[in-house]
Amino acid sequence: xxxxxxxSDALAHSEAKPQRERFRTSYVARLSYRGEAPSPLGANxxxxxxxxxxxxxxxxxxxxxVAKKASLGGAGGLLFKGIFGEEGPAAAARAVAEELAPWxxxxxxxxxxxxxxxxxxxxxxxxxxxxxxxxxxCLEDGGAAVWMPVFTHxxxxxxxxxxxxxxxxxxxxxxxxxR
Numbered sequence: 226x227x228x229x230x231x232x233s234d235a236l237a238h239s240e241a242k243p244q245r246e247r248f249r250t251s252y253v254a255r256l257s258y259r260g261e262a263p264s265p266l267g268a269n270x271x272x273x274x275x276x277x278x279x280x281x282x283x284x285x286x287x288x289x290x291v292a293k294k295a296s297l298g299g300a301g302g303l304l305f306k307g308i309f310g311e312e313g314p315a316a317a318a319r320a321v322a323e324e325l326a327p328w329x330x331x332x333x334x335x336x337x338x339x340x341x342x343x344x345x346x347x348x349x350x351x352x353x354x355x356x357x358x359x360x361x362x363c364l365e366d367g368g369a370a371v372w373m374p375v376f377t378h379x380x381x382x383x384x385x386x387x388x389x390x391x392x393x394x395x396x397x398x399x400x401x402x403x404r
Contacts, residue, residue, distance in 0.1 A: 271295065275302035277370070281317075282307045288321045288339075295337040296329050304370055305341040313342035315367040342370030 276295070281288035288308055295303055310317030318341035329336040343363040345356045353374070360371050 234320065253301055269298060271298040273301040275304070277304045279303045279305050280307055281305045281309075283309055288317070289324050292325045292337055292339055292347065293328060296334045297332070297333070300337045302338040302340070305339065306370075306372055307344055308341045311365055313363055313368075314343050315369075317341060319367070331373055340367070340369040342372060343368055344372045346374035 275385060279288075288305055291364070292303060305314065305318055307319075308314050308317045308321075310320065318339045322336065322339050325360050327338045331392065341363075343360055345360065346353055360368075364371070
């Protein structure tokens with residue numbers, strides 16, 4: 226079962242408990258938004274700061290626009306989480322950097338360094354059995370981080386829904402002790 230199916234299943238079988246409502250509805254709202262990616266308003270007070278968890282989900286955040294604002298604010302770096310491209314996350318980050326450079330030169334600012342990581346259990350690693358090879362491929366291509374399972378993580382499944390969790394098992398893969 227893919228992570229998107231797991232999240233849908235978890236939401237469908239969850240009990241409406243007040244302490245879980247904000248968490249559950251934020252996922253639904255964020256992942257179902259299909260409008261134009263909003264442009265960030267600005268990046269004041271970020272001089273030298275490195276964002277280690279910068280979202281760049283398709284249709285939700287435009288990574289080039291985020292990088293432009295971070296460059297204007299003098300940020301020290303962006304580590305994109307959830308940036309997608311046909312060639313993989315590291316290549317997608319390089320493409321952003323290539324587009325960013327002439328814009329920054331035109332505006333007289335230093336381009337913010339951008340890197341990318343890979344999310345296990347989402348996007349290009351939906352099948353957790355393929356995740357080790359995909360992670361290795363990303364890191365060898367210049368990826369800088371690995372986010373462990375988000376939607377398929379036991380904590381997420383337990384917080385979002387009243388789904389049982391058996392220690393030693395990953396949501397859609399073989400038991401850990403058998404690998």
